[in-house]
Amino acid sequence: MRPKIRLVLLFLSFAILLGTFLIIYTSSKVWDYDFWWHLATGRYIVETGSLPDSDPFTLVNNLKENQHVKNPLGMQFNLKQYWLAQVLFYKVYNSFGDAGMMILRGIMLLSMVVVVLASLIRQKVGYFIIFPLLFCVHMNNFYYFGERPVLFTLLFSVVAFYLLEGYKLRPGRVIFALIPLMLLWANMHGGFILGIILIGTYLVGETINYFLKKGALEKRELIILHIAGGIAIAVSALNPNGFTGFLAISHQYTSMFQAGVQEYFSPFVLYKNKTSSVNWSYIAMLVVFPIVFLLRNRKMDITHLLLLGGLAYMSITALRYVVFYVTISAMVLGVELQLVVDEYSRKYDSLRSRLESVFIVLICLSSLLYSVAYLKPGSVVFGKAVRFSVPEDAADFIEKHNIKGNIFNDMAYGGYLSWRFYPDRMIFYDSRALNYTVMTEYQWIVTSVESVQNPKLPEGKEPLWSRLLDHYKIDLMLLNTRDAFGSLHPIIFSLIKSDEWVPVFYDGISVLFVRDKENNQELIDKYRIDEENIYNMLIATFSDIAMNNTSNPYFMVSLGDIFYNMQSYADALQAYEYADKRLPGHAGVAEKISAAKRNLAD
Numbered sequence: 001m002r003p004k005i006r007l008v009l010l011f012l013s014f015a016i017l018l019g020t021f022l023i024i025y026t027s028s029k030v031w032d033y034d035f036w037w038h039l040a041t042g043r044y045i046v047e048t049g050s051l052p053d054s055d056p057f058t059l060v061n062n063l064k065e066n067q068h069v070k071n072p073l074g075m076q077f078n079l080k081q082y083w084l085a086q087v088l089f090y091k092v093y094n095s096f097g098d099a100g101m102m103i104l105r106g107i108m109l110l111s112m113v114v115v116v117l118a119s120l121i122r123q124k125v126g127y128f129i130i131f132p133l134l135f136c137v138h139m140n141n142f143y144y145f146g147e148r149p150v151l152f153t154l155l156f157s158v159v160a161f162y163l164l165e166g167y168k169l170r171p172g173r174v175i176f177a178l179i180p181l182m183l184l185w186a187n188m189h190g191g192f193i194l195g196i197i198l199i200g201t202y203l204v205g206e207t208i209n210y211f212l213k214k215g216a217l218e219k220r221e222l223i224i225l226h227i228a229g230g231i232a233i234a235v236s237a238l239n240p241n242g243f244t245g246f247l248a249i250s251h252q253y254t255s256m257f258q259a260g261v262q263e264y265f266s267p268f269v270l271y272k273n274k275t276s277s278v279n280w281s282y283i284a285m286l287v288v289f290p291i292v293f294l295l296r297n298r299k300m301d302i303t304h305l306l307l308l309g310g311l312a313y314m315s316i317t318a319l320r321y322v323v324f325y326v327t328i329s330a331m332v333l334g335v336e337l338q339l340v341v342d343e344y345s346r347k348y349d350s351l352r353s354r355l356e357s358v359f360i361v362l363i364c365l366s367s368l369l370y371s372v373a374y375l376k377p378g379s380v381v382f383g384k385a386v387r388f389s390v391p392e393d394a395a396d397f398i399e400k401h402n403i404k405g406n407i408f409n410d411m412a413y414g415g416y417l418s419w420r421f422y423p424d425r426m427i428f429y430d431s432r433a434l435n436y437t438v439m440t441e442y443q444w445i446v447t448s449v450e451s452v453q454n455p456k457l458p459e460g461k462e463p464l465w466s467r468l469l470d471h472y473k474i475d476l477m478l479l480n481t482r483d484a485f486g487s488l489h490p491i492i493f494s495l496i497k498s499d500e501w502v503p504v505f506y507d508g509i510s511v512l513f514v515r516d517k518e519n520n521q522e523l524i525d526k527y528r529i530d531e532e533n534i535y536n537m538l539i540a541t542f543s544d545i546a547m548n549n550t551s552n553p554y555f556m557v558s559l560g561d562i563f564y565n566m567q568s569y570a571d572a573l574q575a576y577e578y579a580d581k582r583l584p585g586h587a588g589v590a591e592k593i594s595a596a597k598r599n600l601a602d
Contacts, residue, residue: 009360010127013367014117020371021113021138023379025145026106030098031385032146035089037415037430038082040422042090051080051240057418059406059426060472061435068437073244077190078432080240084187085149099382101147108151109141115158116330119165125334126341128359131366133330136281140326143279153191156181158327160195164202165331168303171221178232186236194324196236199229201310205303214302262484263320270319274551274583275485282322285329286312292333295340304332391510394478395420401523403514405475410489411442412480413510428472441468446479448490465491466498475520477501477513481541486554488542493565496531503529508541538562546578553582553589560592569599 037057044056055061055075092100116137120130144154160181167175178199186192203226209215210222217225237243262270270276289308293300308329315325384390391413398407399420407428409417414430421427429442444452450463457463462470469477477495482488495501495513502520504527505512511534514520529537539562546555560575573596580589 006356006360009364013360013364016371017134017367018110018114018117020367020374021141022106022110024138024374025109025141026102027374027380028102028105028145029381029383029385029388030101030147031389032148033389033412033415034431035101035147035415036390036417036419037432038086038149039089039093040415040418041079041082042086042088043094043419044422045083045087046090051083053079055079055432055434057422057427058414058430058434058438059428060438060441066435066437073241075434077241077244078434081190082149082188083240084184085152085189089147089149097382098384102380102382105145105147105151108155109144112155112158112327113137113141115155115162116327119158119162119331120334122166122169123335123338125338127363129334129337129341131363133334136285137327137330139281140279140323144323149189150191152185152188153194154323154327156185156188157191157194157198157324158331160198161328161331164198167221167225168206168216171217171224175225175228176231178228179235182232182236183238186239192236192239196233197310198307199233201307202303203229205301205306208302212302264318266317267319267322268316273485274553276319277551279322282315282326285326285333286315288333288337289329292336292340295344296336300336304336308332387507387509389509390416391478391480391507392416393507394505394510394512397505397512398476398478403476403523404519405515406473407476407478408445408469408472408474409478410446410480410510412484413478417478428474444468446489446491448494463494465494466500475515475517479511479513481509481511481538482545482555482558486545486549486552486558488538488558488561490561492538493561496534496565503534505529506534506537508537535562535566551582553579553586556582557589557592560596564592564596564599567599569596572596573600 040057041052045051060066089101092104096103113134117130117134120133144150160178163175163178163181182192182195182199185195206215206217206222206225210217210219215222262276267276267279267282271278289312293305308325311321311325311328314321384392386392389412394413395417397403407417407425409428409430411429411431411433414427417425417427418430429438433439443449445465445468448463448465450457450465451461452464477491479489479492481492492511496503500516501513502516502524503511503513504523506529514523516524539559542555542559542562546552546559549555556575556579560572560579563569563572563575573593576589576593576596580586580593583589
């Protein structure tokens with residue numbers, strides 16, 4: 001194949017591929033739960049001209065009784081650290097709506113892929129290595145479509161790597177671009193700490209390389225790297241929280257807040273429990289790392305080794321770091337793989353040249369086939385994920401009927417309700433997790449805890465969850481029908497059975513209860529959902545989800561719980577047994593099976 005034809009085919013292949021990636025990244029509707037409180041905060045900053053010192057959105061966080069905050073640094077971190085990204089999000093959304101955010105998200109994710117591609121091309125990595133690595137990065141991005149400030153960390157981390165690695169190849173003044181990058185990054189997202197880790201790793205790694213005489217940098221070049229890196233790290237302190245962000249996210253302060261948050265679990269725990277699909281791109285990159293290390297006969301660049309070792313460890317301990325390992329490792333392992341190929345293929349140059357044409361044709365066909373699968377009319381529809389994660393219909397119902405009173409809301413829905421109702425209505429709680437006391441009380445309520453002191457509620461004693469709702473004068477309860485793992489909140493069963501609460505709205509993703517009191521009587525008379533119907537609606541919802549998600553056992557467990565609370569013990573047992581097939585040996589499922597069998601026997 002002629003060189004010009006080869007270049008044209010490669011250019012077209014990667015152009016088609018990147019265009020398809022952009023369409024995919026843009027096609028997902030606005031869905032992220034956290035996006036809405038970022039948006040609400042951005043609006044608050046623009047309208048008031050100041051950063052919030054205390055929580056402006058929640059009803060209970062600012063009550064005197066809840067002022068003992070166990071992590072004040074963490075509260076300030078969440079209130080102020082993302083301010084610039086939040087303002088940008090608000091400006092974009094206010095001007096262009098859902099379409100603006102979807103396009104912005106798509107551009108940022110594609111930009112990250114382009115930087116990875118540029119880094120590999122600059123290092124003269126072969127296209128037969130680039131192509132699968134680019135696909136790994138792309139497939140990994142499927143797990144990070146959320147509209148959050150973390151998008152800036154995803155992009156800035158690969159830009160920082162590009163600058164640092166570029167300096168090793170060709171030392172020059174471009175390394176000082178790290179300084180404005182870190183200043184911007186530190187005011188966009190708390191993940192700027194990853195930038196500090198990247199810079200620190202290069203400073204340590206290249207210093208070791210210099211003294212071992214294995215590095216490419218001369219003494220003067222190494223000094224310039226230390227100066228530029230040191231200044232970049234120093235200017236990152238010019239953000240509302242300075243370097244206290246390190247303390248705010250340390251394990252000592254955050255462990256209490258991370259217990260139920262999925263992204264802080266090890267990905268392998270989630271894979272084992274089948275609450276998250278296996279990220280095969282990540283698994284592949286984890287496996288390739290030690291293989292490349294062995295093939296390189298332990299000649300792997302020390303800086304690369306330190307970087308990948310640290311990121312691999314971080315990714316194994318928490319799901320949220322997986323994306324950073326995959327993107328950085330793609331750029332590092334691409335270079336190291338090319339060195340392996342160069343070393344082992346010298347004696348097979350003639351065979352290699354003959355295979356090049358085959359590889360180019362395969363890449364071209366693969367790009368076309370992948371694009372054809374996604375480039376369909378109507379593949380991009382702008383809007384919110386109303387039937388997935390955005391309780392727009394429930395908020396419309398509350399607004400339309402002007403339902404009064406304090407609201408208890410699902411944590412995931414707090415951000416959207418703040419965006420919709422602030423300052424006219426305050427929420428109960430949201431996913432910022434600012435206050436440990438309130439977070440604990442929230443968990444007591446949604447899990448329907450009757451007592452924390454007695455294994456069984458004493459006779460004549462009102463359940464704790466009910467006392468808390470009375471204490472905060474809650475008259476509305478808007479709940480997500482399932483949590484992050486697929487489980488139905490136990491409080492829903494308690495409310496259905498309670499004489500004080502009436503379900504008046506259900507749309508599959510949310511259920512709204514109002515307190516049975518005089519000022520709600522007209523609403524109740526018109527929209528009451530009786531007990532049998534609300535159970536049937538829940539059954540329909542979880543049956544559909546369980547059939548479409550055949551691995552997660554908790555959807556089947558929730559379905560069993562619905563039947564159990566209806567006293568349909570045979571159906572409950574069947575659902576629990578299906579869950580046991582999906583996750584054999586789970587103690588909680590085994591207990592539920594035993595309870596259903598006991599009730600059937602009685």
